[in-house]
Amino acid sequence: MSVYQATASAPVNIACIKYWGKRDTKLILPTNSSLSVTLDQDHLRSTTTSRADPSFTKDRLWLNGKEDEIKDGGRLSTCIAEMKRMRKELEDKNPNEPKLSAYKVHICSHNNFPTAAGLASSASGFAALVKSLAALYALPASPSQLSLIARQGSGSACRSLMGGFVAWEQGTSPDGSDSLAVQVATREHWADIHALICVVSDDKKGTSSTSGMQRTVETSPLLQHRIHNVVPQRMRDISAAIQKKDFDTFARITMQDSNQFHAVCLETDPPIFYMNDVSRAIIALIVEYNRVSVEAGGKLKAAYTFDAGPNAVIYAPKENVREIVNMIVKYFPQAEPFKDPFGLFGTAGVQGG
Ligand code: PMV
Numbered sequence: 001m002s003v004y005q006a007t008a009s010a011p012v013n014i015a016c017i018k019y020w021g022k023r024d025t026k027l028i029l030p031t032n033s034s035l036s037v038t039l040d041q042d043h044l045r046s047t048t049t050s051r052a053d054p055s056f057t058k059d060r061l062w063l064n065g066k067e068d069e070i071k072d073g074g075r076l077s078t079c080i081a082e083m084k085r086m087r088k089e090l091e092d093k094n095p096n097e098p099k100l101s102a103y104k105v106h107i108c109s110h111n112n113f114p115t116a117a118g119l120a121s122s123a124s125g126f127a128a129l130v131k132s133l134a135a136l137y138a139l140p141a142s143p144s145q146l147s148l149i150a151r152q153g154s155g156s157a158c159r160s161l162m163g164g165f166v167a168w169e170q171g172t173s174p175d176g177s178d179s180l181a182v183q184v185a186t187r188e189h190w191a192d193i194h195a196l197i198c199v200v201s202d203d204k205k206g207t208s209s210t211s212g213m214q215r216t217v218e219t220s221p222l223l224q225h226r227i228h229n230v231v232p233q234r235m236r237d238i239s240a241a242i243q244k245k246d247f248d249t250f251a252r253i254t255m256q257d258s259n260q261f262h263a264v265c266l267e268t269d270p271p272i273f274y275m276n277d278v279s280r281a282i283i284a285l286i287v288e289y290n291r292v293s294v295e296a297g298g299k300l301k302a303a304y305t306f307d308a309g310p311n312a313v314i315y316a317p318k319e320n321v322r323e324i325v326n327m328i329v330k331y332f333p334q335a336e337p338f339k340d341p342f343g344l345f346g347t348a349g350v351q352g353g
Contacts, residue, residue, distance in 0.1 A: 003051075004098070005050065005052075006049070006050055007132060007135075008128055008131035009045050009046060009128050010124045010127035011038055011044055011045045011124055011160060011163075012044045012113075012121070012123055013037060013123055013124075013156065013160045014039060015257075015307065016035050016238060016254040016303075017036075017231060017238060017253070018260075019034035019155050020213055020223070021216060022155070022213055022214070022217065024174075027175070027179075028075075028152050028154075028176075029176050030155055030170045030179065031227050032226065033169050033232070034156075034168045034231075035235060035238055036168075037166075043112060044113050044124070045111075045112055045113075046121070046128040047112075048107060049107070050107045050135075050136045051106050051107075051136070052100045053103055054103050056103060056104035058104055060105075060106050060107070061076060061106075062106075063109050064109075065110075075154070076129075079129060079133075079150070080107075080133070083130065083133040084137075086134075090137065090140075100137055107133075122153070122154035123157045123160045125154070125157070126150045126154045127157045127161050130150040130153070130157075131161070143181070144161075144180050144182060147162075147180045147181035148180050151176070151180070152176075156168075159181045162181055163183070163186065163187050164184070164188075164189065165183070165184040165186075165242045167182050168180070184239050189245075190242060190245050192317050192318050193250075194317070194321050196313070196314040196328075197311065197313055199311050200276065200279055200310040200311050200312065207274075212265065215269070215272070221267070222263060223267075226264060230260065234253050237249060238250060247299065247300065247317055248299045250315070251302065252300065254303040255286075274306065274307070275306055278310065279312060281332075282304060282328075283304055285327065285331055286302050286303070289301055289302060289324070289327065290302065302314050302315065303315045
């Protein structure tokens with residue numbers, strides 16, 4: 001008897017231009033385009049195995065060993081249904097293909113980092129889920145086509161289908177068919193950029209991105225200014241900076257956009273606070289580090305960014321990473337650099353704080 005099973009993994013991505021706000025909550029269509037870097041280290045990945053079998057009586061999913069409910073009409077069930085629909089199309093065209101679209105699936109997913117702590121676990125999770133189902137169903141879909149489905153699981157997941165520097169184009173079509181991820185540049189194009197993850201807290205975040213975004217869309221005038229007058233230009237400028245490997249511009253825009261994202265959270269009614277005192281101390285440290293460099297006639301040496309949680313991600317050229325790790329360890333004595341701070345592509349991680 002044949003076994004129909006496939007495993008795939010996907011890394012987290014950290015946005016430089018933040019996605020915050022939906023114009024369609026069911027299809028997950030964003031109010032602005034966004035751009036991220038897909039982290040290529042082994043520490044921050046989701047790995048998912050999917051299996052289809054005629055003996056299964058319902059679709060089931062386990063996350064880190066615990067079963068999660070697949071709610072009817074929910075995001076998981078939407079992604080699974082979309083993948084089955086694509087498989088059915090393939091079976092209709094190729095009658096010799098086994099009818100896997102009619103079988104129930106069991107899905108087992110594992111994150112090797114804290115779930116829901118502002119480390120984009122939903123991004124890597126839904127990207128790995130869609131990739132593993134695409135492999136199980138032998139779908140000839142491109143990463144951009146798969147991004148349309150991952151987006152319906154968690155918006156930011158669409159950007160984890162590709163490596164390197166990835167834009168999520170908001171699109172204009174009401175059916176979401178042009179709201180997809182595209183690669184702006186490969187990792188190899190600008191391999192010199194590294195990401196240092198500072199895990200300030202691995203607690204589950206207080207306000208989910210879904211409810212936070214909805215409240216921001218309903219109450220923040222600054223979000224409207226951001227959508228119409230700020231993000232479109234930033235998308236163009238940061239894409240050009242990536243093409244030119246211009247770290248100064250990349251860093252400036254990344255920090256400005258993180259600040260504006262947290263400003264719209266603060267303006268939301270009631271306000272949302274994702275950063276804490278340690279997060280703000282990390283900002284102060286990076287600001288000072290850059291100031292000293294610029295005053296000495298140099299350039300920006302590092303950029304901080306924070307998602308919907310207190311953890312910092314610091315982007316920096318490789319030559320500065322060792323200095324930044326030493327600085328963080330000096331000012332946050334509880335911080336422990338990961339045993340292997342320079343992974344496959346030299347990405348470093350620091351835990352504690
Ligand atoms: O995809 P979600 O619902 O987890 O939202 C992610 C939102 C941010 O991480 C704060 C920004 C982003 O673009 O990833």
